[in-house]
Amino acid sequence: MSRKNAVMALGMALGMAAFVACSGGDAGSQEAASGAMAEGQETAAAEVEQQMELPEGVTMEMVNQGQEVYAGAGLCYVCHGAEGQGMPGLGANLTDDEWVHGDGSFDALVATVMDGVDSGASTTGTAMPPKGGSGISDEQVRQVAAYVWTLSQ
Ligand code: HEC
Structure with a gap:
């Protein structure tokens, strides 16, 4: 596969993943997703706290x-x-x-x-x-x- 095609294929794969992530699922899984995001943010905050005094x-x-x-x-x-x-x-x-x-x-x-x-x-x-x-x-x-x-x- 040429380099250009490889880049295009990668772009398409990413696009698909984003599509699935956005359109996917019922309210329950969306709640779970946002819960996971909040958790992620807390973890990030804790990391920031550790990294900088x-x-x-x-x-x-x-x-x-x-x-x-x-x-x-x-x-x-x-x-x-x-x-x-x-x-x-x-x-x-x-x-x-x-x-x-x-x-x-x-x-x-x-x-x-x-x-x-x-x-x-x-x-x-x-x-x-x-x-x-x-x-x-x-x-x-x-x-x-x-x-x-x-x-x-
Ligand atoms: C109306 C526009 C305006 C608003 C609203 C504003 N600022 Fe500013 N701020 C400025 C300008 C203009 C300067 C000076 C920039 C310069 O000298 O190049 C400045 C400078 C600063 C500086 C100093 C930056 C430096 O390089 O020394 C800080 C810190 C700052 N602002 C924080 C804040 C915070 C926090 C808020 C919200 C509470 C805020 N500003 C709201 C216009 C604003």
Whole structure:
């Protein structure tokens, strides 16, 4: 089989597998599947916890709640992107280890999120309002800072 055909065959096989996985089964097996996924996520979280030493005062629970704040009430995704990858002309990339404001430590992240970034200090000229303008609680700021901290590790 030529290389091109082999690639096509592989593509088709993957497509079939995805089709079977998506269309397959009754509600029961779907529940089982999502249960397995939740389990997988918990395992992943435990692995992350093992791999990186969280800053003092930060728990994995805070990180998980922070992820919800990021993608929800905190409105962070609006300017920093769903994956924290940044948005041209708006918020900076939060997944790399280059920090424009502060040193990337947990405390610095809390401070930046709490105070926002002045338009004069922003490299894009766009200001980040305190707490992203979302009005989240101080507790939620600490949670979302914990989540952002993990993004760059
Ligand atoms: C209105 C748009 C906007 C929203 C909403 C927003 N930010 Fe920002 N953020 C910015 C801008 C603009 C900067 C400065 C970027 C620059 O200087 O290049 C920034 C900078 C940051 C930085 C510093 C990045 C660095 O490289 O030093 C962090 C951390 C951060 N934001 C976290 C958050 C979090 C967490 C939230 C949600 C609570 C949030 N931001 C919501 C616009 C926003």
